[in-house]
Amino acid sequence: MSTFSTVSLLPGLLNETVTLRGWIRAIRSSGKIRFVEFRDGSGTCQCTVEAIHPEAFAALEHCGQETSLAVTGVVKAEPRSPGGVEVSVTDVSIYQIAEEYPISRKEHGVDFLMQHRHLWLRSPRQEAILRVRHRIISAAREFFDLDGFTLIDTPIFQPGAAEGAGTLFDVDYFGSPAYLAQTGQLYLETAAMAMGKVYCFGPTFRAEKSKTRRHLTEFWMIEPEVAFYELEDLERLSENFLSHIVQSVLQHNRADLEALGRDVSLLETIQAPFPRLTYSEAVELLHNPALHEKLEQELAAEQQRCKELNQSITDLEHQLSQVSKAWKVEKLKKEIQELQDQVKELELWISNQPAHIEDAKSFEWGHDFGGDEETILSKQFERPLIVTEYPKEVKAFYMKENEADPRTVRNLDVLAPEGYGEIIGGSQREDDLDKLLSRMQAEGMDPEPYQWYLDLRRYGSVPHGGFGLGIERTVSWICGLKHIRETIPFPRLMGRMQP
């Protein structure tokens, strides 16, 4: 047999002899037959090796989890196999025998898994997330590519700050200071003046000391920038863009989402148009007594649910005291553990919520929304929420002033549903040279290093704008994850660089 097949192709190869190359996810032995849970990156299938093939049978004698091997055998429809298909193996060729693979099929702690991230990636859950991540990225690029955008790569070493300087990673660039990119935007604006519709996709770096479930120090961002686009155009672009991504994932990765336990019905509603609020309307909503009442009711309902969960735990513990079979005890213990985790999460939410409600009531126009305000606002809608026209003071210098209300700028944030927070931030850009200069002056910025950027306002300035989508927060939302660390193969977090 000179050609190789993959697990994903097996349903189309019934009764044919195939050779697969991959790894042992698990192996069980039952006297004269061995069952190999075989994975090759394209999928998982069960392989059986019977003692009537003595060489193949013996070859698997001492093979542990993650042993690499090639198997040859006949593909059979088999209802007793988990996937409905299995390979009846006649030949086995071992690449390498793996001994004592550290990640067992039982539960592990976060620290241990993060230290073994390079091996953790082989687990079914991580595979599913990686596939969804890939789909999100390819759908995002497909959306722009089909709409006449040109990909422009912007530099990662940058001479200065586009955002707050306190959050830049500085590097020594042959004796001169340089910084890792926080955004490709300024460069992308120049490219939009050349190509009209452009986007960049690359890693960005933030030195924020944020130790939360939604912050990475290195994350990937895809940023479109379009000449002649104004705020309303950006709103439409963002909702069509997100809808396309979500629908693409639903079309291609439904099995992955289900493996992750994602409530897919919540994603099916994600279609343009999205709800829109101006910042001022959002502040009014936060002050609305009807909202406060709704939040109070929600709090009471969750407190009730917490009580019910505690009751269930008590019931299970009672059952536990009457059960003696080892496997049943294990099962009950696990159920109890899961409920206890839920209660913990719920109690945390319940303890934070009164302060969040107070924050909403006392929120003053002019401040930026914190995570709690974002969560409250986004939870009032099933679809992502577009919030526009924030106060000038809390936003970046390059954002275009709003003519109708000069206290605000022509920007937009898109907040993901279910409390996943801001996934898109962007704006129409200030295209008037004098206004841009006076804005920079007001921020205490030296215009000298930005002359190249200011040239755009000197030579054929036009209205334009763009936004950035954070890939990892999008993955987190679409997969329904609790923590952003699982959204990227090798997360860089405050205080964690290994492996």
Next chain:
RNA sequence: UCCAGCGUGGCUCAAUGGUAGAGCGGGUGACUGUUAAUCACUAGGUUGUAGGUUCGAGUCCUACCGCUGGAGCCA
């Protein structure tokens, strides 16, 4: 940076201040349909580090280190 919790075998966890244990994983053996297989046997420990209290410390106290959760910070 602040607050809280946790550090016990490779992993996940037990252990009133009084002889450190279990499950999984590893090893050996049994079993021709397993699904986290099952059953029997077996090896594996300076309880994060350094001090202190005590007749006696995994357990109490102090400091440090590490991790987790949260707060703050944050296109």
